[in-house]
Amino acid sequence: MLLPSRVSRVGAWALFFVLFVPVFGLPIVVVGAASIAGQWNDVLPSHLTLRHLHDAFVSNAGVELVTSLATGVIASVVALVIGTWAALAVRALRRRGAKVIGTLFVLPIAVPSVSVGLGLLVAFSRPPFLLNGTATIVLIAHVVLVTAFAFSSVSAGLARLPAHYEQVAASLGGRPAYVLFRVTLPLLTPSLVAAAGLCFALSMGELGATIMVYPPGWVTLPVGIFALTDRGAVFDGAALTVLLLVLTLVVLVAVSRIRTRASYR
Amino acid sequence: MARTGWVWVVVPLTVLVVIFYYPLFFILRQSFTGEGGHVGLAPYAEMLSSSLFRGALLRTIQIASLSTLGCLVLGFVLALIVSFVPFPGARVVSGFIGTFLAFPSFLIALAFTFLYGSAGVFNFIAMDLSGATQPPIDFVYTKWGVILAEITFYTPFVMRPLLAAFSQLDTALIEVASSLGARPLRIIREVILPEAVPALLAGGSLCLLLTLNEFGIVLFIGAKGVITLPMVIYGKAIQEFDYTAGCVVAVVNIALSVGLYALYRFLISRTGGGRAVAVQG
Amino acid sequence: MADAAVMPGLPRAAAGATATAQVRSGIRFDRVTVAYRSTVALADFSLDVEPGEVMALLGPSGSGKTTALRAVAGFVAPTAGRILLGDTDVTTMPPFRRGIGMVVQQYALFPHMRVEQNVAFGLRAAKAARSTIATRVAECLTMVGMAAYARRYPHELSGGQQQRVAIARALAIRPRVLLLDEPLSALDAQLRSGMLNEIARLHRELPDVTILYVTHDQVEALTLADRIAVMNDSRLVDVGTAQSLYQQPPSDFTATFVGNANLVPVTVEAYDATREEARVRFAACSVVVRANGGVTPGERRTLCVRPHALALESPGSGANAIEAKVVEVQWRGSAHRLYLDIDGIELRADSKPLREPPHRGERLTVHFASHDATLLAAAGPGRGAERGRG
Known part of the structure; x- marks a missing residue:
């Protein structure tokens, strides 16, 4: 004491x-x-x-809510697939290679989100990728920003996974793909779920890159909130912020529930 | 095994290169492309000598370092109490800190305008007490408002690795130290602080990195005089459509933060603070 | 099964439902070396494990025994040499083709699967028929006495129960070779001796299965193994039956590691070829010990005598008597251990519990029969001789 x-x-x-x-x-x-x-x-x-909260659902803020949800879910799923795939692939490399490739995957963490948005704006406004003004470019921005977190979260989970599970599985005659889907991924479930929650939360609150690239038809909640407060509708902005927080919290709580259930020991 | 391993890296690596490194390359290319398509250092010469850029660079570094310092002090004190003077509900506090990390930063900026803004709660209190007719509190619209908001938002990023480090500290060390007659401040200085150094370094450099790149707080507070590098990028590219100027600032900003990130990774690998990685969620 | 076609030498027992008569196959290490960067984990290791034999790899940690086992399983690739299962060279074969059962120290039961799913894992991976899986799982669980726990999850089982399931899982694929990597070291002492009997019984029931058993515990090795391969510093030191290694250790390392022998540097005084006995001298003592040939007077040797061969009372004629000073007396429940000093040479003696144990500093006489001691080659510089304390 x-x-x-x-x-x-x-x-x-x-x-x-x-x-x-x-x-x-x-x-x-x-x-x-x-x-x-x-x-x-x-x-x-x-x-x-309750007018502000009510308005949030019926006005175009309702659309923004759906847009944010869609962006968050799609970006999280894509980021989780890429991040998990990359983490598994990097683990199979030799030390030096794993270090180099691993660094390439986590580097987006270090790049400011506004710059990520600017890069997409400049690069995807010309052939071969003409994506400026589409919802896709927003999705890509979110994927870039959260994949690095998915990768490092899943990598950490893999590093904690004792090697002998997969080795015993192989010795029992499990081929690599069989072991991956029957042993490795099920054992990784807690990390995967945690990574998904983190990605979703980050995507829901993303502002810097989105504000650089969003088209008028794909306005996410944070951008909408900024637009509202910028023109003085602070209470409406606060209502939307509360919705955003509640949504994020609900997902995080659900995730931690699944996570406890998935960690068997 | 290792040779076939590369096959599996190709798919995610290709995606990453297309959506991240390819745009990064275009930022670099655009930053050297001046008016009329001339390739050269002219955009840099122009931007780096402008007072807008110099002021923003200076202010960004100033805000980031002061915020980080504040986060370290506040985070250390709070983590110390949660870990070593436990009280019922300390777990709730830790959980709260965990979820705080998942919230958007502009939440704090928004709250600050309600609390300390010209029509904020504290100004009403101050006016009621003093009878003044003008709101006396106006720090929100200065760099101090931004710094305070960033300290609020980023302190949990320091607390997390600290709490992890403290939970691994052998309580017997503290018991032995106090049985040998050391007073609390001495124990903190000589037993706890040395153990916390890796976590402080890791959390601090992460904090510095994130505050250097912070955009939401600065944008939402919207103080005229507080322009940081990300704000310059946003202003040049989106409001003035001057992509080249935006890219020049972006290159500087990226170089700064990647350098800091390298330092962060180095500190983590060097001090074994890896157990307390904050980035890994 | 495509696998069976690929490797005619290794018919997959898992696929064949009726395979009761198993093909027996041994394990051959043919000059196997495993090196990681600069460190050599296994050096020039050659060993033949006979079909149906229980071979223990015994050695301290870092001796290379686990590396040898992992090389058989296919988890480490030898940098040189070959590994054969029966007639098949498996050196470069991926683990999942080898058809080997493996049980590891941490059990490694898949936590997200029920007991029966764990046991069925290998059969499912080999796409065995449903009915085959059901019967085989029931059979293997019954064999280890865990049939009643089929629907449980691993975390609902005790350590010993988990170990039984791990063994059942390995046996379910009807492996010709079973690898056991320190399988008992995570159990407490009582469970350990129970499981030891259990494994011995299983081997009597499945005499065709070749078992490679890695352990650092000499009791496990002596109890279970037909033969023991003693390892140290990434190398094979000695190999032989448990009895021969214990009674006539070929090297000082084996003498200390298997049975904690006292090792004393001695000089040969005389050799009686007809009685196969040598008279040797150390300090002021002159004793007669068994020696089968090759001993010449004047030669330096190492005398090997086990602590419990040293008795306080004389066993009768032909015994050696040594006068010694008591340095330390420890009571160990079933024995008294005495630390004795003979002019600077330390000996350990384990006697039956004594009603009146000697005091420190007391002088007494200890005895040992000449056939309870052997002569080894002179000890190398400090190798192994400092081990075996306590």
């Missing part, structure tokens, strides 16, 4: 809550309050209303 006396312990906890609650709790509370505020001309909001 670092602090043996009760007084000092209570002091430490007090310090913690003085720091933690205003810094992390207050922002979320205040955005939540704004989403149901009719007016906010004093310390506390007044004329509480």
Whole structure:
């Protein structure tokens, strides 16, 4: 016990809550309050209303919600397939090769999202890839940004997987593909699910690259939220933000449920 | 085995090259393509000497380093309490920190405008107390607002590796140290801090990398005087359609952050902070 | 089965439902070397395991025994040499074609499969018929006494139960060769001796299966193995029946690693060829020991005598008596261990529990029969001789 006396312990906890609650709790509370505020001309909001949240569903923000969901799901699935494939392939390489290729796959983490968007804008506005102004370019941007996370998350899972499962499976006559689908991937399920959740959450909140490449017909939630707050509709923006958070949280909770069930031991 | 292994890399690598490295190459190419299609260093000469760029570079580095410093201090204190002065609900706090990482950064910027903005809660409080007619709090629209928002958002990125490192610290070390008569501050300095160094280095450099590239917070706060490199890229390419200028800034920004990322990986491999990798979700 | 056509030497028992009479095949290591970069994990290793034999690979960690086993399974590729299963050269054959049953220390039961699915894994992989799978799984689970647990998941089983399932899973494919890699080291002492009997029984029931058993525990090796290959420093040191290695260890390493022998440097004084006995001297003592030939007076040798061969009371005529000082006395439940000093030479003696054990510093006489000691070649510089303490 670092602090043996009760007084000092209570002091430490007090310090913690003085720091933690205003810094992390207050922002979320205040955005939540704004989403149901009719007016906010004093310390506390007044004329509480569900209008903003309601509007979010019926107005074009509803479309943005669906757009974000679609983008998040598609980008996560694609990123998971590429990332898992890459992680499995890299594991089969010799050390030096694995290191080089592995670095190539995680490098997008280090590139600013705005630059990723700019690159896609410049490169895909000319043959052979004419994608500027399509939804595809938004999807590609999201895939680029989350694949690196899927790759490193699955790679970490693979590294933790003891080699003897696959070896015993092979000794029992399991061919490589059979072992992959019957042993390796089932054992990797917790990592895969966690990676999927992470990818989805990141994609849902992505702003930097999307704002560079989005076409008028494919506006994601964060872009929509920015447009709203930029023209002063802050309460509507807050309502959409709350929706975004709730959606993300629901997916994360679902993921952690599946994850506990998938980790048998 | 290893020779046939390369066959399987080809498919994902091709996808990656097309969607990431190919665009990266075009950023580089565009950055050297001046007006009228002239290839040369002229775009760089022009951009690097502009006061817009210099100011943005300086401000970006300043904001990133101050934010990182703040994250390290706040993260260390909070992680210390959660780990070593445990209280009921400490697990909830850890879980909360985990989910905080998955939220978009602009959430904090939005909240800051409600809290500290000119029509924000604290300004109303201040005006009620002092009787002033003008909102007295205006730091949100300065670099300090951005820095505070970034500290709020990125502190969990420092806390995660720290909590992981602290959970592996043998509590017997602390018990032995206190049985030998060391006071808490001495234990923190001489037992806990050395163990936390790898996690602090890893978390700190990750933080620096992310704050260097932060876009959502700066965009949402929308302070006129606070222009960072990603904002310049956005402004040049999207608002002025000057792709070349945007690409020049992007090249500088990418070089900066890839360099930092290399440092981060180096620190992790060097200090064995790999167990506490924050990037790996 | 396409596999069976590819490798006529290795008919896949898993595919054939009626194969009761098995083809027997041994394992041959033919000058096998395994090297990773600069480190050699197995050096010039040659060993013949007879069909149906239980061969133990015994050695300390890092001795190369596990590498040898993994080379048979196909998980490490030899840098030189060949490995044969029966008449088939399997050196470059991928693991899944070898038809080998394997049980590892950590059991490695697939956690997402029920017990019966685990046991059926190899049969499913070989696309055996449903009915074959069902009967074979039931048969193998019954054989290891786990039939009642077929529907359980591995995490619902104890360590010993998991080990039984792992063995059943390996046996289900009717392997001609079974590899056991430290299968008991994760069990506690009591379970371990039970499982040891179990494995011995299984081998009596399946006499055609060749077993390669890797262990660092001499008791396991002595109990189970027909022959023991003693390994050290990536090399084969000695190979022989358990009894011969124990009673007449060919080397000082084997003498200490198998049975913790006392090794004492001695000088040969005389040799009696008719009685096959030599008189040797160390410190102030002169003793008579068994020696079958090749001993010349004046030669330096190493005397090998096991701690429990040293007795406090005289066994009668023909025994050697040595006067020694007691350095330390330890009570070990079933025995008293005495650390003795004879003019700077340390001897360990295990006696029956003593009602009145000697005190430290006391002088006493220990005895051993001449046929309980052997002469080895003079010990190399420190090799192995410092092992076997305690």
